[in-house]
Amino acid sequence: MSDFVARRPIWSLIILLALAILAWLVFSIWTPGMEAMFGRKRVFLSALFNGITLGALYFLVASGFTLIFGLMRNVNLAHGSLYLFGGYVGYSVGEWSGSWLVALLAAFLLVAIVGILMQLLLFRWMEGQDLRQTLVTIGLSIIFADLLLWSYGGDTFQVTAPEWLSGPVTLPFAVALRSNGEAVMMTYPLVRIAILIGAIIVGVLMWLALNRTRVGMLVRAGVDDRDMLSATGVRVQLVFVMVFAFGAGLAGLAGVVGGTFQSLQPGEDTRILLSSLVVVIVGGMGSIPGAAVGALIVGLAEQFGSVYMPTYAVMLTFLIMVAVLAVRPEGLAARR
Amino acid sequence: MAIADLELEQRARPQEGFGDWVARRGTAFWVVAALLLVMPAIASPFWLVQIIAYAMILGMIALSLMFLAGYGGIVSLIQMTVAGFAGYLVAILGGSAITQISLNWPWWTAVPVAMLVATLFGTLSGALSVRTEGIYTIMITLAIASAFYYLTLQNYTIFNGFSGFNGILPPVFLGIDWGQSLPFYYLTLACAALAYGAVIYVSRAPFGLALQGTRDNPRRMAALGFDVVAHRIAAYTFASLIAASAGVLLVWYQRQISPGTAGVGPVVDMLIIAVVGGLSRPIGPFIGALVYVLLRTFALDVLEGVGLDGRRYQLLIGLGFLVIVLFSPDGLIGIFQRLRERYRRGRDARDSQMGTGGGTP
Numbered sequence: 115m116s117d118f119v120a121r122r123p124i125w126s127l128i129i130l131l132a133l134a135i136l137a138w139l140v141f142s143i144w145t146p147g148m149e150a151m152f153g154r155k156r157v158f159l160s161a162l163f164n165g166i167t168l169g170a171l172y173f174l175v176a177s178g179f180t181l182i183f184g185l186m187r188n189v190n191l192a193h194g195s196l197y198l199f200g201g202y203v204g205y206s207v208g209e210w211s212g213s214w215l216v217a218l219l220a221a222f223l224l225v226a227i228v229g230i231l232m233q234l235l236l237f238r239w240m241e242g243q244d245l246r247q248t249l250v251t252i253g254l255s256i257i258f259a260d261l262l263l264w265s266y267g268g269d270t271f272q273v274t275a276p277e278w279l280s281g282p283v284t285l286p287f288a289v290a291l292r293s294n295g296e297a298v299m300m301t302y303p304l305v306r307i308a309i310l311i312g313a314i315i316v317g318v319l320m321w322l323a324l325n326r327t328r329v330g331m332l333v334r335a336g337v338d339d340r341d342m343l344s345a346t347g348v349r350v351q352l353v354f355v356m357v358f359a360f361g362a363g364l365a366g367l368a369g370v371v372g373g374t375f376q377s378l379q380p381g382e383d384t385r386i387l388l389s390s391l392v393v394v395i396v397g398g399m400g401s402i403p404g405a406a407v408g409a410l411i412v413g414l415a416e417q418f419g420s421v422y423m424p425t426y427a428v429m430l431t432f433l434i435m436v437a438v439l440a441v442r443p444e445g446l447a448a449r450r
Numbered sequence: 451m452a453i454a455d456l457e458l459e460q461r462a463r464p465q466e467g468f469g470d471w472v473a474r475r476g477t478a479f480w481v482v483a484a485l486l487l488v489m490p491a492i493a494s495p496f497w498l499v500q501i502i503a504y505a506m507i508l509g510m511i512a513l514s515l516m517f518l519a520g521y522g523g524i525v526s527l528i529q530m531t532v533a534g535f536a537g538y539l540v541a542i543l544g545g546s547a548i549t550q551i552s553l554n555w556p557w558w559t560a561v562p563v564a565m566l567v568a569t570l571f572g573t574l575s576g577a578l579s580v581r582t583e584g585i586y587t588i589m590i591t592l593a594i595a596s597a598f599y600y601l602t603l604q605n606y607t608i609f610n611g612f613s614g615f616n617g618i619l620p621p622v623f624l625g626i627d628w629g630q631s632l633p634f635y636y637l638t639l640a641c642a643a644l645a646y647g648a649v650i651y652v653s654r655a656p657f658g659l660a661l662q663g664t665r666d667n668p669r670r671m672a673a674l675g676f677d678v679v680a681h682r683i684a685a686y687t688f689a690s691l692i693a694a695s696a697g698v699l700l701v702w703y704q705r706q707i708s709p710g711t712a713g714v715g716p717v718v719d720m721l722i723i724a725v726v727g728g729l730s731r732p733i734g735p736f737i738g739a740l741v742y743v744l745l746r747t748f749a750l751d752v753l754e755g756v757g758l759d760g761r762r763y764q765l766l767i768g769l770g771f772l773v774i775v776l777f778s779p780d781g782l783i784g785i786f787q788r789l790r791e792r793y794r795r796g797r798d799a800r801d802s803q804m805g806t807g808g809g810t811p
Binding site for chain 2: 436
């Protein structure tokens, strides 16, 4: 952190300034002039929070995607299918057991097992053949999509959030002033805040696991040079299976999370896959902090885009990707 | 080195006569060509347009993908989007039932402008994606393609959103209504043959050889003084031109266009068609497209005929694709070539046995 400040003083200043302006926008009471410019403060704030929580969901999906890509050079285009599968599993288990946490756990484990099978039965036998692996994942995504359509139909499902997470919570930001001078406070669904906190915890744990444990060391070494790692006597296949299982499991987990505050239906798999593609391209392929930054940017861009310029919302996300590719083709957080 | 040698060889070769040219194509080529030419006498209009012409249009789009992937080593998923964009431009600039958006230009200005703009779009996307290499290209082109899909879905002022355009009619030119099944078939055949010939010609021209060099060893080509990035972008331009012309045919075939035409499904389908047919030769995509169209059209009947659920044809396509990718990476062409090799080797073995046994007369 201090290293970054020392190396890039101007950028740090700009980031600090932007954060300060944002904080002021969030905490201040808006003047009529500002409301004319940005619309109502409630709209702005909910776009901001929706963007951040959407970013949390994207981070959960994309971190698995980027981990698998970074270590195995496998562009897993079936990742969206794993997300949707996890969501459906979460829905079924949640309906059966009545517990959201059990649904989360079941989705994580089941999708992780699918990931293990994919790695053991298919990708293990075509190591180093990037294109072939990608083609196989395309075939798998088509098969998964049709199997899921077969068993769950085209209806929309929603995972029910548990009692203790339902309902709104009041945040300490004033949205507007009533005529008698009393401040109207911002309210926001608790479940979304819980998901944001959950994603942050997952991210921090993942960072700790990657940077402070032996397995994490092996994974990082594998990302840098796979052949050298296996030459030192590490059972690199085992590391691959574990990473694939964990990445797939995260996608399944994210499926339940997404099914709770969005909905599950056919077609959601490609939408999520594309979002995580953009997240990973923007953030830098194979980097967890990159996935976090990319997810936040894409989530915010989607929400602000759909609030302030509805017909061109996608173009905003796309333009961000183009700009990043033009300036830093390897992504924002990639090491040079 | 190899390229310089090849060029010398080509220059040194004496001018071949027409007879040699005919013979060099091989029997299979002429049989297929003759069959395609007399097809209207054999096939019903349904087969002519819905199966063969449609397969040729899809084959052209997949051909552009095959050109990039097979000769340039660039697996681009943008081709269907370029075709879809050209189709949209024909609908917007030319005439359609959506009169408040369509500009009603005559076809001879609308079509060239549409192809030009779509090719430009393909070139720009190419320029963006060649900045990264190899497997990243798939991700970036898929992201661009999906951005286009969601743009057409959400935008009502230009692309008319979810419903798209309908009532797009093929032109009447030289007194012929090109929307009729017979003229449309021959128009498609001519375009497909032209695209096929152009790809073969370019693959043997110095540019195509240099492109194949950048596929095999970009570093060495750069060291030899070739501009690798420029070659790749030019390959995108050429491929986009083919895809754009196919897109114009596609919109005339469907007579409507909507976001689903260039959605994520069709974008991936093009890759499937090219891979199933075979990425090693230009005929591959056409074979793949024919198989795909036949599957799409008849899978429902066949599946229900054997007592399965007809709606599961997507599963069939997925499984078939997976089997091809797992067992024959060079597609149906690869299977065919291997069978022929085996047959030839068997025959050679028999011949040599007979030779040692009886002696040559």
